Amino acid sequence: MPKLRRSAAYRLAFGYTAVCALAVLVTGLGVYYAASAILWHDFDRSITQEMTGLEREYSEGGVPDLMDALARHARRSDNGFRYALFDRTGRAKLRQASLAQVEPGWGKTRLDEKGQPSRHGRFLAKRLPTGETLVVAADAHDLDRFRDTLFGALTAGFIMILGLGAAGAILFGRHLRKRLDPISSTAEAIVAGDLKQRVSVGSSGDEFDRAGESLNLMLDRIAQLVENLRQVSSDVAHDLRTPLQRLRGAVEGGLNGAQEIASLRTALQDALDHSDAVLALFDAILRICEVESGDARERFEAIDLAALAADICEMYGPAIEDGARTLICDHSNVVPICGDRELLTQMLTNLLDNAVLHTHPGTTVLVSVRSSPAGAQLVVADTGPGVPAADRKRIIQRFVRLDRGRTTNGHGLGLNLVAAIVSTHDGRLAIEDNSPGMRVRILLPAIHEDASSPALEVLKPDKIALIA
Amino acid sequence: MRILLVEDDVQTALLLEEGLAPSHRVMHVETGAEAIHAGHSLTFDIAILDRMLPDMDGLAVLHDWRAADIRMPVLVLTALGTVADRVSGLEGGADDYLVKPFAMDELLARIGALKRRSLRDAPPTHYRVGDISLDLLLRRVRRGDCDVHLQPREFDLLVQLMRNAGEPVTRKMFLATVWGIHFDPTTNIVDIHISRLRSKLRQRGSDAIETLQGVGYRLRRDA
Numbered sequence: 001m002p003k004l005r006r007s008a009a010y011r012l013a014f015g016y017t018a019v020c021a022l023a024v025l026v027t028g029l030g031v032y033y034a035a036s037a038i039l040w041h042d043f044d045r046s047i048t049q050e051m052t053g054l055e056r057e058y059s060e061g062g063v064p065d066l067m068d069a070l071a072r073h074a075r076r077s078d079n080g081f082r083y084a085l086f087d088r089t090g091r092a093k094l095r096q097a098s099l100a101q102v103e104p105g106w107g108k109t110r111l112d113e114k115g116q117p118s119r120h121g122r123f124l125a126k127r128l129p130t131g132e133t134l135v136v137a138a139d140a141h142d143l144d145r146f147r148d149t150l151f152g153a154l155t156a157g158f159i160m161i162l163g164l165g166a167a168g169a170i171l172f173g174r175h176l177r178k179r180l181d182p183i184s185s186t187a188e189a190i191v192a193g194d195l196k197q198r199v200s201v202g203s204s205g206d207e208f209d210r211a212g213e214s215l216n217l218m219l220d221r222i223a224q225l226v227e228n229l230r231q232v233s234s235d236v237a238h239d240l241r242t243p244l245q246r247l248r249g250a251v252e253g254g255l256n257g258a259q260e261i262a263s264l265r266t267a268l269q270d271a272l273d274h275s276d277a278v279l280a281l282f283d284a285i286l287r288i289c290e291v292e293s294g295d296a297r298e299r300f301e302a303i304d305l306a307a308l309a310a311d312i313c314e315m316y317g318p319a320i321e322d323g324a325r326t327l328i329c330d331h332s333n334v335v336p337i338c339g340d341r342e343l344l345t346q347m348l349t350n351l352l353d354n355a356v357l358h359t360h361p362g363t364t365v366l367v368s369v370r371s372s373p374a375g376a377q378l379v380v381a382d383t384g385p386g387v388p389a390a391d392r393k394r395i396i397q398r399f400v401r402l403d404r405g406r407t408t409n410g411h412g413l414g415l416n417l418v419a420a421i422v423s424t425h426d427g428r429l430a431i432e433d434n435s436p437g438m439r440v441r442i443l444l445p446a447i448h449e450d451a452s453s454p455a456l457e458v459l460k461p462d463k464i465a466l467i468a
Numbered sequence: 469m470r471i472l473l474v475e476d477d478v479q480t481a482l483l484l485e486e487g488l489a490p491s492h493r494v495m496h497v498e499t500g501a502e503a504i505h506a507g508h509s510l511t512f513d514i515a516i517l518d519r520m521l522p523d524m525d526g527l528a529v530l531h532d533w534r535a536a537d538i539r540m541p542v543l544v545l546t547a548l549g550t551v552a553d554r555v556s557g558l559e560g561g562a563d564d565y566l567v568k569p570f571a572m573d574e575l576l577a578r579i580g581a582l583k584r585r586s587l588r589d590a591p592p593t594h595y596r597v598g599d600i601s602l603d604l605l606l607r608r609v610r611r612g613d614c615d616v617h618l619q620p621r622e623f624d625l626l627v628q629l630m631r632n633a634g635e636p637v638t639r640k641m642f643l644a645t646v647w648g649i650h651f652d653p654t655t656n657i658v659d660i661h662i663s664r665l666r667s668k669l670r671q672r673g674s675d676a677i678e679t680l681q682g683v684g685y686r687l688r689r690d691a
Contacts, residue, residue: 279569280652286549290552295550296552299551299555314621315657316655316657318660318664319655319656322660342551342648342649343551345647345648345649349649349651349653349655357655414654
């Protein structure tokens with residue numbers, strides 16, 4: 001029983017049943033008393049009417065007429081009344097069903113008739129002006145029977161409601177438990193460490209299935225975040241070792257090497273450079289985590305991707321030209337998207353950094369922004385050495401660098417950050433063959449022209465002119 | 469300069485005091501409550517404010533100061549480095565936001581720039597350093613009697629240098645003010661744009677821009 005009491009499902013179901021039963025009880029009692037009151041009222045009125053009729057006979061012809069009327073009435077086959085008339089001294093002049101001499105007014109009596117069991121009756125007694133007492137009684141047996149039947153029916157109904165309610169409560173409670181238990185057992189399994197557990201979802205699509213689906217989606221997301229975290233920790237553990245080792249090497253070299261100011265300064269400068277490299281790596285990891293957490297979505301605004309690309313091309317143009325490479329920036333008028341300016345800037349700079357870092361002089365780098373039916377399309381392509389087909393999926397993973405010696409600058413997080421930024425913008429990223437070279441194609445959801453958002457207004461060319 | 473340093477980590481505070489001491493007077497407090505009190509009772513030229521203080525968020529200190537109309541420039545120096553953190557810091561009334569770990573030269577250059585900015589009531593529209601003059605409204609640069617034709621970003625770089633003439637401007641400051649980005653691209657964007665600016669200025673006179681190794685650039689006052 002305490003177990004039942006602790007179950008919200010049972011409490012709910014039993015509570016509901018109790019409320020229903022109470023309502024039935026109150027209604028039943030109301031019906032019972034109202035019906036009784038009406039019946040008794042009618043019953044009393046018929047006695048009163050009979051008494052009034054007899055009194056009229058008496059007033060017209062005195063006791064003899066009254067006696068006649070009583071005899072006449074008593075003879076009527078459908079007459080349900082019993083009469084008694086007592087004279088001034090209390091002696092019975094007429095007496096049916098052993099009615100006794102009583103004080104005037106209403107009262108209850110037993111009606112005894114020959115050969116029949118005694119019955120419950122009700123009477124009205126009146127003192128006549130000449131001192132006689134007239135008693136008119138009626139058999140209340142039918143009324144009693146009706147009342148008993150009504151009472152019985154109501155009691156049976158109440159008991160049935162209680163029984164059905166209790167049974168329903170138990171079934172309802174059991175059903176709730178059956179639906180909820182998988183959820184709590186899944187949760188318990190997850191608490192115990194098995195993150196792969198999922199709530200089994202039925203096919204009915206009811207509230208429980210929907211809750212189960214939401215829970216599963218939530219669990220998927222959590223599992224993904226946990227996996228990210230786990231991977232970051234292990235990546236950090238592995239990939240921070242190399243730059244930390246270099247840092248340590250620089251410090252150790254300085255301590256053990258020639259103790260001249262010049263070489264000590266060199267060692268310190270090396271150590272500073274290496275620590276900056278560690279910090280840059282650290283920053284990049286934190287940045288990826290920040291992007292993957294999705295917090296940036298709160299800052300999303302309408303941005304013209306074409307203008308952004310043009311700005312960044314202007315920023316990188318001189319550097320790319322100085323490296324004897326060619327930069328072609330090709331973009332249509334306005335390509336509105338919804339995003340975070342700083343992240344999108346970082347995405348493009350990372351791609352251009354890569355194009356500068358991993359190609360030889362003479363390479364052409366193309367940045368193109370176009371509106372396509374599928375969304376805003378950004379392409380950064382180069383005519384450099386490219387990426388072998390087998391590695392194209394791999395290079396967007398964390399810390400993946402294709403030069404095994406790790407001699408070029410960079411920490412192997414650039415493309416991973418690009419992928420994270422694309423994904424937080426609900427976009428798609430593809431690494432393709434530019435034959436020759438590598439082509440990064442990014443598709444971002446466009447803001448539709450018909451969207452009359454005020455933010456988009458700002459992006460229209462005439463408005464830009466106004467702002468400028 | 470009188471600097472209020474709000475930093476609860478003693479070792480960081482010592483390093484900062486050491487770095488700032490040669491040219492500035494530093495008062496160091498460790499808690500938000502002390503910082504609020506100091507801000508109300510004394511006058512400082514600048515405040516360096518940590519965010520994760522033992523008793524409150526540094527931004528609460530900043531909020532209190534700004535509410536009390538204490539308008540000294542505030543540089544938030546913190547380990548909270550996400551974009552959201554920086555945005556909330558700047559929206560909370562900070563004049564600059566520098567994420568730990570930082571280079572001492574970076575900090576010195578930034579508080580110098582902040583101080584100079586706060587001294588001016590309204591930002592001027594004309595600058596003149598040596599024989600270089602710059603008109604922000606016409607976006608025109610002249611050296612001696614000749615026009616110097618600059619690309620828009622080169623012009624913006626020169627504005628930063630002229631605003632801080634004789635003082636260092638770091639690469640990060642250029643990136644933030646000229647391009648609005650708060651991360652370091654691998655490609656040395658700043659150096660290449662500066663080198664173009666430098667050679668354009670040189671066509672009309674001596675080399676006006678000094679390179680500060682590992683720090684940034686400085687415009688010579690006697691250019």
